[in-house]
Amino acid sequence: MNLTIKRILVIILAILFAVSLVIVQYWEITKQRPGATPEAVVSAESQECVSCHEDVDKTPNLVVAWRSSKHAAQGVDCLSCHQVEEGDWDYFLCPGATTPVASHPTPKDCAECHEQQVNEFAGSKHGATAMIFMSRSFDRNVLEPTLTTKHGCQECHNIGHMWPDQSVGECDACHAKHTFDVGIARNPYTCGECHIGPDHPHIEIWLESKHGNVFTSFPENWEKLSYNEDELEVVPFNAPTCTTCHMDAAPGLPATHDVGSRLAWETQSPFTIRTTEAWGGGLSWEEKRANMKRTCFQCHSPNFVERYLLVGDLSAVQYNEIFKEAKRWLNAMNEAGIILTPGFEGLAPFTVAGYDEEPEQVSYHMWHHEGRRYRHGALMMGADYTQWHGIWDLQHDLIEIIRYAAEAGLPEAEAWMTSGDPAKFWLYPFYDVPGSAWGIDTIAYRKSDEHTTKILMNRDVMPDYWDRVYANVQALYNQGVLSDDQWDLYQELWENRDVENGQVFPLPPDFQVHAEGLAADKEATGRQVGELKLPYGGAWEWATGEANAQ
Amino acid sequence: MTANERKSFWSERLPIDWELLQHPLREPVPYHMNFWWFALGGTPLILLGIQVATGILLTFYYVPSPPEAYESIRYIQNVVPFGWWIRGIHHWGATLMILTVWLHMLRVFITGAYRRPREFNWLIGVGLLFATLAFGFTGYSLIYNQLSYWATTVGTNIFKDVPVVGPLILSFLRGGLDVTANTLTRFFSVHIGVLPTVMVILLAVHVLLLRVHGVSELDPKDTRRIVFFPDHVLTEIIVGFYLMLILTSLAILFPPPLGELANPASTPLHIKPEWYFYPVYRWLRLVPGTVGLVGAGLFLLVLTFWPAADGLLERWFPKRDLSVVLGSLVAVTVAAAMVWEAFVV
Numbered sequence: 001m002n003l004t005i006k007r008i009l010v011i012i013l014a015i016l017f018a019v020s021l022v023i024v025q026y027w028e029i030t031k032q033r034p035g036a037t038p039e040a041v042v043s044a045e046s047q048e049c050v051s052c053h054e055d056v057d058k059t060p061n062l063v064v065a066w067r068s069s070k071h072a073a074q075g076v077d078c079l080s081c082h083q084v085e086e087g088d089w090d091y092f093l094c095p096g097a098t099t100p101v102a103s104h105p106t107p108k109d110c111a112e113c114h115e116q117q118v119n120e121f122a123g124s125k126h127g128a129t130a131m132i133f134m135s136r137s138f139d140r141n142v143l144e145p146t147l148t149t150k151h152g153c154q155e156c157h158n159i160g161h162m163w164p165d166q167s168v169g170e171c172d173a174c175h176a177k178h179t180f181d182v183g184i185a186r187n188p189y190t191c192g193e194c195h196i197g198p199d200h201p202h203i204e205i206w207l208e209s210k211h212g213n214v215f216t217s218f219p220e221n222w223e224k225l226s227y228n229e230d231e232l233e234v235v236p237f238n239a240p241t242c243t244t245c246h247m248d249a250a251p252g253l254p255a256t257h258d259v260g261s262r263l264a265w266e267t268q269s270p271f272t273i274r275t276t277e278a279w280g281g282g283l284s285w286e287e288k289r290a291n292m293k294r295t296c297f298q299c300h301s302p303n304f305v306e307r308y309l310l311v312g313d314l315s316a317v318q319y320n321e322i323f324k325e326a327k328r329w330l331n332a333m334n335e336a337g338i339i340l341t342p343g344f345e346g347l348a349p350f351t352v353a354g355y356d357e358e359p360e361q362v363s364y365h366m367w368h369h370e371g372r373r374y375r376h377g378a379l380m381m382g383a384d385y386t387q388w389h390g391i392w393d394l395q396h397d398l399i400e401i402i403r404y405a406a407e408a409g410l411p412e413a414e415a416w417m418t419s420g421d422p423a424k425f426w427l428y429p430f431y432d433v434p435g436s437a438w439g440i441d442t443i444a445y446r447k448s449d450e451h452t453t454k455i456l457m458n459r460d461v462m463p464d465y466w467d468r469v470y471a472n473v474q475a476l477y478n479q480g481v482l483s484d485d486q487w488d489l490y491q492e493l494w495e496n497r498d499v500e501n502g503q504v505f506p507l508p509p510d511f512q513v514h515a516e517g518l519a520a521d522k523e524a525t526g527r528q529v530g531e532l533k534l535p536y537g538g539a540w541e542w543a544t545g546e547a548n549a550q
Numbered sequence: 551m552t553a554n555e556r557k558s559f560w561s562e563r564l565p566i567d568w569e570l571l572q573h574p575l576r577e578p579v580p581y582h583m584n585f586w587w588f589a590l591g592g593t594p595l596i597l598l599g600i601q602v603a604t605g606i607l608l609t610f611y612y613v614p615s616p617p618e619a620y621e622s623i624r625y626i627q628n629v630v631p632f633g634w635w636i637r638g639i640h641h642w643g644a645t646l647m648i649l650t651v652w653l654h655m656l657r658v659f660i661t662g663a664y665r666r667p668r669e670f671n672w673l674i675g676v677g678l679l680f681a682t683l684a685f686g687f688t689g690y691s692l693i694y695n696q697l698s699y700w701a702t703t704v705g706t707n708i709f710k711d712v713p714v715v716g717p718l719i720l721s722f723l724r725g726g727l728d729v730t731a732n733t734l735t736r737f738f739s740v741h742i743g744v745l746p747t748v749m750v751i752l753l754a755v756h757v758l759l760l761r762v763h764g765v766s767e768l769d770p771k772d773t774r775r776i777v778f779f780p781d782h783v784l785t786e787i788i789v790g791f792y793l794m795l796i797l798t799s800l801a802i803l804f805p806p807p808l809g810e811l812a813n814p815a816s817t818p819l820h821i822k823p824e825w826y827f828y829p830v831y832r833w834l835r836l837v838p839g840t841v842g843l844v845g846a847g848l849f850l851l852v853l854t855f856w857p858a859a860d861g862l863l864e865r866w867f868p869k870r871d872l873s874v875v876l877g878s879l880v881a882v883t884v885a886a887a888m889v890w891e892a893f894v895v
Contacts, residue, residue: 020885
């Protein structure tokens, strides 16, 4: 072999190496680029679908979405889910295609690989949402045409779709197709597609809670939502989303697709009840609560969790007493012939005659809107929903019902309206817990003639206030609605109530400073507003014929 | 001070025979050294210099402890002025260094430059190849992102299948059962301390042997000569400038990715070592563990002692240039295995 050949050989091999290296390096860097599409594995049977659907006018983004999915990288392709047999209800042959497909993959298809998740889901309250279509109540059907409900209530309630193949559920309601990304399912805005609005503002409650605030304060948290919980012991972010507490795994607690398996309360129904063993995989409500607490313990101490939940729990049942009171007034009005609709004897608020009279409509709102807002706000750190969108609206509507009865001449309502006794504002039986999970406050229960409003805060109008709420909570416990541990905690707090309520601690010096500041504001308001009289007046002056009308 | 006085000032204080020192600089070298593709031995040397310079700069910020290692690289990449450039050059410098060492070996192999009396220098050269690969392997693991973490895991795991002492080697490499902070500190120490020392010693011997033997002749009939300094040195300087141009272009066009922070709890779908281990990784994935390892070991053994094997070939099949054919075949196979592995999921 002469030297020239050797030279050429060296050059050729050198170029070969350099080219191989460039190819490999380009390939590697493309794969590692952030957001790079993972390599999709397509079977020979599905190649026809992919090739055709990649055309610009044949849903190409569907293929793009699938290519970016974990499914694609693991060889789960079109026919893995769209497999069909002759005679299936969704048998479909694409124009120009040779392979028939199932046009509507159902949970039965997902169960081929995700059987546990599908079964958990089908047995859950999510799996029961379509039951509302069989509801015997008339509050909807009278008012809303089914044409409208198809793009209205059904869009959410179809998460419990009941399919011809006997499977139940709509997996892509949360795992948006065709990425089926767990990160989308964990995104709170996914839950918020339905859990939003006046009747169950859960996304709003989450956003206003410390949980939502902390989560959204760290933009990188959104990137972490796709984490693989098989390999992590605790969630990889510093505040929970909806699924963190209701579905995701926590130390000692497996992930679940049964959203009820951690719920100790049924709080969307007209009356709050402890969840029965019919829901949540046959667990007792105590077991479900224990599950939920495992998620809390990733960040919160048991002391905080128990106290927070005790207040939340009593709030949830406090609602019952308010709504029971509303029903009592409605029934009294019915008996007196003021409203025509009977049917408030049972627990359900529905009436076969529909909500055609004002107090009925108001009572519907008390349950379906503000009653849920109050209960869910109190259990999920939604302060404004507990307060202004919750208890305030509830009490306002209760008084609206009484006012309606008084105007219609119901004697008890008239007596209530005309009474000057501050005790009349104890509208319903009360629960209360000494102290707060957030720490001792020296002012909340302070008795002061000078600075406390008589009606709301001054327990002097009811000197045995704490004895009464104790007896009420005890009755609740005796009914089996509180656990032994909760009752023990309650008694401990009650015994120690002077400390828990901050009565034994002096007020900080700032109290006096602020009291003086508020007095100054009051004085200024009187001077700047009350004493000011303009030379020319308005409608009052016009109506009364005073000289200086405009 | 006159010129003579100046000269005596320095020769008095540094009593060195300057004439003798200048002698090696003026050594005549074969004419083919004028062409860069026959001067590939100098290229890895230039790259080594670049690697040392950029490597020292990187250690100013790098923290060899998880997870700060990853964060410190992110800092170098995003905050430190020209940090991205220094890191890009270091990354691509490593790649080119391995490539040029291969090419240099290829040239030496095809032209038979390892033959008598230069057998020892081939041996030293193979040692330098191993040192270069070890540089790459330890350096890559220092990034502590998902890919590098798991590449280190599978890379070290290969040694587990070494007969008898495998588990011991594995535990020594990792500093424990798994890749942990212990692995990172020892790889850092090896990368910036042990390997540079080994490399410099081997290089010194390599170059010394080269100089005492003289550069091998490609064509005995060609008697043309150039002078080492400045002729050949200038060629190398030009090569150096081109290298900087290529490295900077690569650093800009293909910035080395940072990836995600290593998560020992989350095994990625596909784990791979760095590209230069692809051929051997492909081989190991094709055959059972110990067979693969023994096979690879044998290959390395033959490569290391190739001059002896070549001697036998020459004796059995004289004048057939079998070594050239064999070498070309191996080179093509290695390149093909590398590309194959890159495209296999």
